Amino acid sequence: MKPERILRTSTARLATVYGTVVLLLVIVLQSLVFLLAREAPQREMQEVIATELRGFTEEFHAGGVERLAALLRSRTDRLGRIGAVYLLVNESRERLAGNLSGWPLGDPKLYSGKEVRFRFREAEPGSRSHPVWARVEELPGYYWLLVGTDISESERSLRRFGLATVWGVALIAALIALMGWWYSRLTARRVRDISATCDSIVHSDLSQRLHVGTRSDEFDRLSETVNNMLARLEQQAGMLRATFGSVAHDLRTPLYRLRVRLEEGLLRPEISRATRELVAPALDELDRVQRTLGTLLEIARAESGDAARAQEQVDLVALAREMHELYLPGMQERGLQLKLDLAETAPVAGQRQLLAQLLANLLENALKYVPSGGEVLLSVHADLSRAVLTVADNGPGIEAADRERAQQPFVRLQERADLQEGSGMGLSLVRAIVRLHRGEVELQDNSPGLRVVCVFPAWRS
């Protein structure tokens, strides 16, 4: 199945919606975790720095600037807090103590009591610059104390965490998409199998059944239900056929006797000419009834698919030529033109006699309904997959609203009922024959006139 067709399935839509929702939830969750992971160490750091600052301020108040400077020096000399940054400067920003080479910010007055972020480079040459988070406090006598932390390590781990989050989300998205695709394909394939089988059943092979798997899932249950329905349909169709056969026989026998009596009566020498003229048309009427019954039987048999068993290769082009030859003189006599537009060859699988009957019905319809001076075009075209047979005329045509109805048995469109005698089953027999050959028939507007398009699957050896 083509990718774009899988995307059009309802399962694919459902999978997309579910996948999107799950993905959004994952993103929200991961973002929360990320924010929390960033917040927690930061707060801890603030706490530590605030405590240190408090301690240093107390030392300053107790022993003045010298004592604080000494304390800071000892802190930086000995192992103090990892990554700790200290700096004590006077009014002219000269370093009194601390492990920063110089005041890294602008006017100290502006930063008093504030938290700051900056980057600094260690005194040794060639060292990298580090991000620092710090707090500045003003001490009496125009001293400024900066206490902070090198945050390069925590920033690095945060970056790693962020990266891991992004990759994780991408991986989950890919997995969801893959599963959605796989599931859609699986479902699409099962639905396609069911619809292919149903298609073949629609085209009159009622004996086919859907495959029922062993999992008893909803598809198996659906297939089972459809199979039960088909079994019932097949049984009814069989009953209908059997009934039809006996009804036809039962109807034909009395008709046969009726004809026998009429013919016998007409042969009697003693009946008068007047009686003969009165009775003779009854034989014609009987002919018509017989033809109607025959056509009805043909339709029933074609619709039941019973006639599908004998299939041969029939070239629609050759058949169209023969039918053209057969009907041309009749058309000319009625003042109609019968034109041909044929491909080289258009082989289909079917029964020549039934297809000839189909063409005869279409051409006789034109003979009956197209007024003198009209034109009938018989065309056959084919490509690799199908053969298209078209009979188009410029007669009165059929109203769009009546076209579907015109293919039902016994419907003769009212406004024409007075024009010609006919059983009114021509088009329904056409439809039955086309469907028997797994084709489709469409009545179209030839503006003006009627165009009957029959599309058959091409012959495949």
Add this chain to the structure above:
Amino acid sequence: MRLLLIEDDTEAAKYLAKGLRESGHAVDIAADGRDGLQQATDGHHDLIIADRQLPHMDGLTVVQTLRERGIKIPVLILSALGAVDDRIDGLRAGGDDYLTKPFAFGELLARVEALLRRGAGATIATRLKAGDLELDLLGRTVTRAGRKIDLTAKEFQLLEYLMRRQGQVVTRTMLLEGVWDLHFDPQTNVIDVHMSRLRNAIERDFRKPLIHTVRGAGYMLRDEA
């Protein structure tokens, strides 16, 4: 000629037998398949007319059994089933012709005559003659009283079909089957138009008609001397 009619509908059988006798044939009647097969095997008949649906043994089985026993007598099958492949089944079983009920008696008679004469008239002729009309099958030419007549290929086939059955009634459906190989019942006068063209071609310049319309049945080609 002696005919065997296997038909369970006694009323119809009586009438058909009467008609056939009036046309100069002797007719035996069998009312079911078994009786029919029995009589047919005795071998006194020239043609069998068998209904398809019969009590005890259906018409197709009767024909099949006859053929299996090597009896080659021509069989005309009558049936209330008219579909194309029923007809094919009938011919495949060994029937020689197939007629759908109800039919006009004229149609039955024409087909009976055609089947009876088929055996006799199956000589390999290269020239067919009817009065002053001559048809050369090798040269594909038609002459009347020495004058060449131009016919289309189909008209030639039609004429050949009629000339091979001189003096017999040929129905429209027989023409459609024999010349076009089509087995349906046209609801318009397509065959008559073809016939009138053919007639026009071979009779226009001559006084004597050769093709005659047989009312209620079809056509007959005969040189009425």
